[in-house]
Amino acid sequence: MHKKDSKSRDQLLDYLDDKAEWLRREIIRLSSIAGGAHLGGGLSMADVIVAVYYYAMNLKQGDPTWADRDRFILSKGHGAVAYCPVLADQGFFSPDWLNTFNNLDSPFGMHPDMKKIPGCDMSTGSLGHGLSVAVGMALTARLDKKSWRVFVLMGDGEINEGMVWEAAPAASHFKLGNIVAIIDRNTLSLDGPTEEIMAIEPIAKRWEAFGWRVFDIDGHDMGALVDTLDKLPPSSDPTPTLIVARTVKGKGVDFMENNPIWHYAGLDKAKSAEALTCIGNCRPKRRT
Numbered sequence: 001m002h003k004k005d006s007k008s009r010d011q012l013l014d015y016l017d018d019k020a021e022w023l024r025r026e027i028i029r030l031s032s033i034a035g036g037a038h039l040g041g042g043l044s045m046a047d048v049i050v051a052v053y054y055y056a057m058n059l060k061q062g063d064p065t066w067a068d069r070d071r072f073i074l075s076k077g078h079g080a081v082a083y084c085p086v087l088a089d090q091g092f093f094s095p096d097w098l099n100t101f102n103n104l105d106s107p108f109g110m111h112p113d114m115k116k117i118p119g120c121d122m123s124t125g126s127l128g129h130g131l132s133v134a135v136g137m138a139l140t141a142r143l144d145k146k147s148w149r150v151f152v153l154m155g156d157g158e159i160n161e162g163m164v165w166e167a168a169p170a171a172s173h174f175k176l177g178n179i180v181a182i183i184d185r186n187t188l189s190l191d192g193p194t195e196e197i198m199a200i201e202p203i204a205k206r207w208e209a210f211g212w213r214v215f216d217i218d219g220h221d222m223g224a225l226v227d228t229l230d231k232l233p234p235s236s237d238p239t240p241t242l243i244v245a246r247t248v249k250g251k252g253v254d255f256m257e258n259n260p261i262w263h264y265a266g267l268d269k270a271k272s273a274e275a276l277t278c279i280g281n282c283r284p285k286r287r288t
């Protein structure tokens, strides 16, 4: 089902919430295959990446190289565990590939590699580079007179990186309204609160000062995500857009929520089962 096929808003939101629940289960499953994963930040970004891939992006199922596709850069590359299942589900490669997640000779490492993963538009992992790459891609689209957009998902701790603050004014200077940046604002970096490590608030005011349009929303509310994505201007617009998605690190697994110890971790069988039970319990109520 795609947004255009859905009969009602409730049906659409249920569909997207189902996808997010499936993705959270995949994160737990893949972490078991790998022996560990970036669980906290994978779970926090799950609703956002589902809304972007299954609602906003212009893609062709099964065709990762379609020239007119919207591009996506997972700038917080350690979130690969929440990204690769989505690419498989888009038909870009067989879901069976995921059964080798982070094993030797697998296409998947801890971070995504565009040379090995069909549908991955940029290799990432070293934080801070995604927005600069997005500026380059968006300029390419402008030069080629193409209307595709570039979506780029950053971590909130990640935006401490200096290069982000070179790319942000470049995007507005070059009138790149074909960029949609999203910050996974889960308030925690690797080992503590972003506001203690190096404060990033007030995020909206800072980015507006750099010439961006900013939406500040609940990043776990599928309705808010969809409504915000509906408000995106045409890609020809001169002003780049930032969505600050307020999220919870570890969202969906109560013993992981808001605890930086789960930034990267492994789960034994019992803990995996407990996590999956939590995910089932936290599923938003069906609307219909």
Ligand SMILES: Cc1ncc(C[n+]2csc(CCOP(=O)(O)OP(=O)(O)O)c2C)c(N)n1
Binding pocket: 038, 040, 041, 042, 044, 076, 078, 125, 126, 127, 128, 154, 155, 156, 157, 158, 159, 184, 186, 188, 189, 190, 249, 263
């Ligand atoms: C340049 C660089 N420095 C350090 C790291 C190690 N590192 C991996 S994840 C992470 C924390 C990032 O925090 P945040 O962006 O908030 O990620 P999230 O909470 O969404 O997982 C760090 C410092 C890295 N990948 N790249």
